[in-house]
Amino acid sequence: MSQNVVYTDNNATTMVAPEVVEAMMPFFSQLYGNASSMHFFGGQIKKYVDDARGKVAALINADPAEIIFTSCGTESDNAAIRGILAAQPEKRHIITSRVEHPAVKNVFQHLGKNGYRVSEISVDRLGRIDLDELREKLDHETALVSIMWANNETGVIFPIQEIAELVKSRGAVFHTDAVQAAGKVSIDLHKTPVDLLSISGHKLHAPKGIGVLYLRKGVHCVPFMMGGHQESGRRAGTENVPYIVGLGRACELAHEFMSVEQREVARLRDLLESELTEKAIDASVNGDTEHRLPNTANISFKYIEGESILMLLSEVGIAASSGSACTSGSLEPSHVLRAMGIPFTRVHGSVRFSLSRYNTQDDMHFIVQHMLRIEKRLRDISPFGRDEINAH
Amino acid sequence: MWDYNEKVKEYFLNPRNVGEIKNADAVGEAGSLACGDQLKLMLKVDDKGLITDAKFQTFGCGSAIASASALTEMIIGKTMDDVAKITNKDIVDYLGGLPVEKMHCSVMGHEALEAAVSNYYGESPETLEAKKKHVVCECFGVTDQEIISVVRDNKLLTVEDVTHYTKAGGGCMSCHDKIRAIIEKVSGEAEKTVVPKPEAKKLTNLQKVKLIEETFEKEIRPMLRADGGDIELIDIEGSRVTVSLRGMCSSCTSASFTLKKYIEPKLREFVSDDITVEEVKP
Numbered sequence: 001m002s003q004n005v006v007y008t009d010n011n012a013t014t015m016v017a018p019e020v021v022e023a024m025m026p027f028f029s030q031l032y033g034n035a036s037s038m039h040f041f042g043g044q045i046k047k048y049v050d051d052a053r054g055k056v057a058a059l060i061n062a063d064p065a066e067i068i069f070t071s072c073g074t075e076s077d078n079a080a081i082r083g084i085l086a087a088q089p090e091k092r093h094i095i096t097s098r099v100e101h102p103a104v105k106n107v108f109q110h111l112g113k114n115g116y117r118v119s120e121i122s123v124d125r126l127g128r129i130d131l132d133e134l135r136e137k138l139d140h141e142t143a144l145v146s147i148m149w150a151n152n153e154t155g156v157i158f159p160i161q162e163i164a165e166l167v168k169s170r171g172a173v174f175h176t177d178a179v180q181a182a183g184k185v186s187i188d189l190h191k192t193p194v195d196l197l198s199i200s201g202h203k204l205h206a207p208k209g210i211g212v213l214y215l216r217k218g219v220h221c222v223p224f225m226m227g228g229h230q231e232s233g234r235r236a237g238t239e240n241v242p243y244i245v246g247l248g249r250a251c252e253l254a255h256e257f258m259s260v261e262q263r264e265v266a267r268l269r270d271l272l273e274s275e276l277t278e279k280a281i282d283a284s285v286n287g288d289t290e291h292r293l294p295n296t297a298n299i300s301f302k303y304i305e306g307e308s309i310l311m312l313l314s315e316v317g318i319a320a321s322s323g324s325a326c327t328s329g330s331l332e333p334s335h336v337l338r339a340m341g342i343p344f345t346r347v348h349g350s351v352r353f354s355l356s357r358y359n360t361q362d363d364m365h366f367i368v369q370h371m372l373r374i375e376k377r378l379r380d381i382s383p384f385g386r387d388e389i390n391a392h
Numbered sequence: 393m394w395d396y397n398e399k400v401k402e403y404f405l406n407p408r409n410v411g412e413i414k415n416a417d418a419v420g421e422a423g424s425l426a427c428g429d430q431l432k433l434m435l436k437v438d439d440k441g442l443i444t445d446a447k448f449q450t451f452g453c454g455s456a457i458a459s460a461s462a463l464t465e466m467i468i469g470k471t472m473d474d475v476a477k478i479t480n481k482d483i484v485d486y487l488g489g490l491p492v493e494k495m496h497c498s499v500m501g502h503e504a505l506e507a508a509v510s511n512y513y514g515e516s517p518e519t520l521e522a523k524k525k526h527v528v529c530e531c532f533g534v535t536d537q538e539i540i541s542v543v544r545d546n547k548l549l550t551v552e553d554v555t556h557y558t559k560a561g562g563g564c565m566s567c568h569d570k571i572r573a574i575i576e577k578v579s580g581e582a583e584k585t586v587v588p589k590p591e592a593k594k595l596t597n598l599q600k601v602k603l604i605e606e607t608f609e610k611e612i613r614p615m616l617r618a619d620g621g622d623i624e625l626i627d628i629e630g631s632r633v634t635v636s637l638r639g640m641c642s643s644c645t646s647a648s649f650t651l652k653k654y655i656e657p658k659l660r661e662f663v664s665d666d667i668t669v670e671e672v673k674p
Binding site for chain 2: 125303304305306307308311312314315324325326332333341342343344345347348380381382383384
């Protein structure tokens with residue numbers, strides 16, 4: 001594509017920061033040693049891996065020894081859930097939310113078919129978790145609770161401090177998928193009693209193919225990958241040094257930019273939302289706007305369909321995503337929006353714009369201008385809501 | 393991103409014959425809100441049975457718009473008898489192919505055309521609905537007749553194919569055995585298309601009322617209330633359920649779709665599979 005690109009699909013993946021690319025380069029050429037080797041050539045690599053581990057730990061205020069490098073967020077989620085259950089096979093009850101990413105949702109579904117009792121905690125119309133329901137569902141058989149830190153579709157942030165304290169008080173292990181939260185909101189694991197936490201590199205301007213599993217000291221988790229003694233025997237496989245170094249640099253940058261991003265990116269997002277909801281025929285924001293990631297806007301356009309919207313946005317170089325059934329590859333519309341009780345006509349017409357520090361105010365105006373045109377155009381084709389268009 | 397060919401993109405970006413025909417001689421509708429697609433096809437037919445104009449409105453994805461657009465082009469200038477022979481495969485061929493996951497969009501076009509033809513020959517939408525009363529896939533409300541016709545017209549061999557073409561079997565997957573049985577019947581003995589009918593549950597009226605109320609509470613009200621609407625059970629006569637839509641639903645233009653495409657399938661799923669739902673205005 002030679003045209004101008006306005007990339008607002010950062011919850012799907014992000015651009016690798018130029019600083020990250022630069023940090024990685026030497027490890028593809030001269031510094032190619034194996035960090036586990038006994039000789040000087042490999043041995044010199046270890047300090048770079050340790051340095052990156054320190055930077056990841058600093059982003060979430062953890063001890064570097066609690067950081068395990070994995071291949072992606074999905075691996076971290078799988079390793080956490082299966083590893084914890086393997087370590088305490090006598091407990092057969094597990095709890096999650098209705099709005100998890102498939103990397104958690106489908107693992108729980110599989111476990112449910114294989115002898116585990118699974119409880120799913122509901123969310124309300126704004127996508128907020130029902131803490132009372134969680135309190136009720138926790139029992140002496142509960143082995144693990146896995147609830148995401150922030151939702152990928154709506155950006156809604158869950159009260160992880162309260163959830164973690166509640167789960168710990170009942171003697172269960174708590175895992176959180178923080179793939180969308182890490183780098184966007186402050187995470188302090190000295191303060192928040194999370195046992196395991198997943199991070200994905202490519203959601204915070206590191207490349208695809210690198211992730212992190214935080215495992216609190218003293219929590220027993222059976223390794224998912226067995227083999228060599230890498231990562232202190234907790235995750236076998238030769239260290240992916242260039243990507244580990246890249247992730248370290250990306251975490252350092254995320255840390256550095258966090259407060260600016262929380263202000264600036266949120267300002268752009270709010271601008272986009274207010275312009276669209278004011279000027280569109282019928283647009284409404286999905287999710288709790290009080291507790292939300294600074295970069296995510298999930299907007300439903302009534303009576304028009306998401307894939308059509310995305311295709312027309314694509315035509316002018318705007319990248320976004322949708323909860324419509326037609327864009328999911330499966331045939332079901334977004335399970336997140338459905339769990340929130342959003343009606344079908346709004347789920348199918350939902351568009352998620354997820355921003356990054358690389359977006360500008362001009363991008364927002366560009367999106368508003370085209371989105372309003374596209375809404376008008378698709379409403380003209382739609383058999384629904386004819387009167388509202390005439391009134392607009 | 394779906395791999396749409398240039399012609400499909402062209403027909404999506406510059407749709408033909410979008411709009412409404414006032415006093416249309418035939419109208420056909422297909423699709424469902426739950427699936428995120430809905431097509432309304434309107435025809436102007438002269439006294440010799442020739443289609444002089446066709447227009448459509450659709451709530452749907454790129455390939456739904458392209459399919460509807462292509463369909464109108466294909467039928468203008470043809471007679472009602474000619475177009476009755478058009479299948480979903482003809483629409484796909486006209487467009488030079490659709491991604492396999494998107495075949496159901498062509499099926500929707502075909503269904504709307506079928507409905508328009510029936511409408512032209514004086515069959516009411518209710519009779520048409522009654523004809524198709526054996527719902528195989530409860531999740532997406534797909535009937536045996538729809539599955540039989542795509543299996544026959546497109547020579548489908550697997551459940552996955554049927555899912556791509558009709559969405560049937562794409563949800564809870566509990567109907568896969570029934571779909572497999574249909575494929576075997578159709579491909580085995582093409583002249584005979586008998587399908588195993590689901591056993592009708594025998595319920596007393598009281599049990600029915602209880603089950604219907606429960607289904608309303610658990611399955612239907614949460615959705616309606618989200619839009620400021622509500623539903624009330626008015627009467628039950630055998631398998632005929634009369635309801636009244638309240639609040640926003642009573643003035644909603646898509647209420648009849650909701651009734652037939654959402655409420656009725658839910659009641660068939662949770663109460664009894666021969667239920668038909670009708671609305672009375674409060």
